[in-house]
Amino acid sequence: MAIAVRVARLRTLAGPRASLKLEASAWLVPAVIALAGVVLLVPPALGYGSSDPFALRLSVPFGLLLLATWVLPRWGRLTVLAATGVLLTLPATVWLWSSTLSIAPGWLPPVAYLASTAAGIWLWRRFATATAPRVRIARPSWWVVGIAGAGGVAIWGGAWLLPASWLGRWAYQPPASSLAGWIAVVVGCTALAGAQELAFRGVLLGVLEPRWGTVAVPLQALAFGLAHLSAPGATSGVGPLIPFFLVVVALGLIWGWISRRTDSLLPSFVMHTVALVFLYTFVVGVG
Numbered sequence: 576m577a578i579a580v581r582v583a584r585l586r587t588l589a590g591p592r593a594s595l596k597l598e599a600s601a602w603l604v605p606a607v608i609a610l611a612g613v614v615l616l617v618p619p620a621l622g623y624g625s626s627d628p629f630a631l632r633l634s635v636p637f638g639l640l641l642l643a644t645w646v647l648p649r650w651g652r653l654t655v656l657a658a659t660g661v662l663l664t665l666p667a668t669v670w671l672w673s674s675t676l677s678i679a680p681g682w683l684p685p686v687a688y689l690a691s692t693a694a695g696i697w698l699w700r701r702f703a704t705a706t707a708p709r710v711r712i713a714r715p716s717w718w719v720v721g722i723a724g725a726g727g728v729a730i731w732g733g734a735w736l737l738p739a740s741w742l743g744r745w746a747y748q749p750p751a752s753s754l755a756g757w758i759a760v761v762v763g764c765t766a767l768a769g770a771q772e773l774a775f776r777g778v779l780l781g782v783l784e785p786r787w788g789t790v791a792v793p794l795q796a797l798a799f800g801l802a803h804l805s806a807p808g809a810t811s812g813v814g815p816l817i818p819f820f821l822v823v824v825a826l827g828l829i830w831g832w833i834s835r836r837t838d839s840l841l842p843s844f845v846m847h848t849v850a851l852v853f854l855y856t857f858v859v860g861v862g
Contacts, residue, residue, distance in 0.1 A: 580741045594733075601626075604771060607636045607637075607639060607640045607791050608640075610636045610637070611633060611636040611637060611660065613614075616853030619747065622643070623745075629666045631672070631774075633664045633667075634661065634667075634668050634725045635796075636660070636662035637657055637660030637661045637663075637664055638655070638661060638665075639652060640657040640660065641654070641657035641660075642660055643656060643657075643783045646798055651854065654703075654706060655706050655708075655782055657710075658699060658703075658706075658764045659778055659779060659782050661695070661803070662695045662696065662699070662774060662778050662781065662799075663689065663774050663775075663778070664783075665695070666688050666691035666692040666695060666770060666774070667688065667818050669684075669687050669688055669691045670684050670685060670687065670688035670767075670770070671684075673687050680759065681757045681759050681760075681763055682766070683762040684711040684763075685762075685763040685764070685765075685766035685767040686762070686763075686766040686772040687765040688766065688767060689767070689769045689770040689773075691770075692769075692770040692773050692774055693770075693773065696710060696773060696777070696778060708778055708780075708781025708782045708784075709778050709781050709840055710773060710777035710778060710840070711777060711781070711834060711839050711840045712773075712775070712840060713838075713839070714775070715837070715839045715841045717844060719837045719841055722833070722837060722839065722842045723748070723842040723844070723845040723846070724845070726833070726842050726845060726846040727846055727849040728850075729846075730849045731848050731849050731853060733786055733852075734850065734853045734857075736793065737822070739858055741818040741822050742816060742818075742819055742854060748849065751768065757856070759854060760855050760856055763855070764848055764851035764852045764855060765848050766849035767851055768848040768850075769844060769848075770842055771799075771842070771847065772830075772840050772843050772844045772847055774829065775795050775798065775799045775802075775831075776830055776831055776834040776840055776843050777840055778797045779794075779795045779798060779836065780792070780831055783795060784835075787837075789834075791831075792828060792831040792832055792835065793828060793831075795827060796824050796826075796828040796831055797824060797825065797827075799823060799826075799827035800820050800821075800823045800824035800827060803820065803823045804816070804820065817850050824851065826846075827846075829851070830842075830843035830846060830847065831843075831847075833846075
């Protein structure tokens with residue numbers, strides 16, 4: 576029945592007036608993308624609490640765009656763009672919303688974020704192999720493992736050289752004193768770093784690279800920085816925003832460049848995990 580309805584719709588759009596309608600509707604594409612940009616930038620400027628459905632409101636335009644690529648034949652070329660947007664936003668919605676549930680342990684929302692991101696990538700690679708990006712998750716070589724370890728040490732040492740204000744906070748805080756607190760932070764940060772590396776250095780860089788080459792690295796880094804404007808602690812009045820944004824973009828550049836050179840997500844994943852553990856223990860505090 577669904578196939579018959581789709582065939583009937585395509586036949587209806589096959590007449591001479593159909594092309595005019597499709598061309599006339601083309602303005603919706605940049606409009607949807609512009610709306611996504613507005614939703615991304617406006618809330619941090621206005622300020623909001625950690626329970627604000629930021630990622631959900633950002634997900635809606637990309638979801639509509641994905642629906643449009645299925646309904647209108649000529650929009651099929653935008654499927655990759657729409658699928659990328661959905662993968663970058665819907666799992667983040669799961670993370671941010673589940674973070675507001677007091678009944679959930681602190682490590683569970685990042686794990687849900689990682690699981691939903693991995694599931695989305697699997698579905699894309701399973702059912703749309705021709706358009707699925709290469710996400711650099713193959714087994715790494717030993718020299719890549721060495722780079723990952725050295726990079727993690729460098730991130731941990733370099734983080735102490737940055738003022739707390741550069742990390743979006745006013746001051747450093749003592750870390751958790753309990754072993755359970757440390758374990759929760761490490762598990763949560765590992766899952767969060769894994770989800771974001773799959774999304775930005777995996778999917779986004781993989782989608783941009785074939786068309787833009789090396790320019791894909793700064794593009795994904797900029798998107799990485801903008802996405803961090805949704806971090807609850809970054810915009811709730813606890814510290815300056817611009818230095819934090821610039822630091823995140825700089826890290827996105829470094830991790831994107833390393834991912835391309837090593838052809839692996841492992842180094843950026845390890846460095847990202849170390850950075851988050853430092854942030855959530857010595858800067859944010861978990862006690």
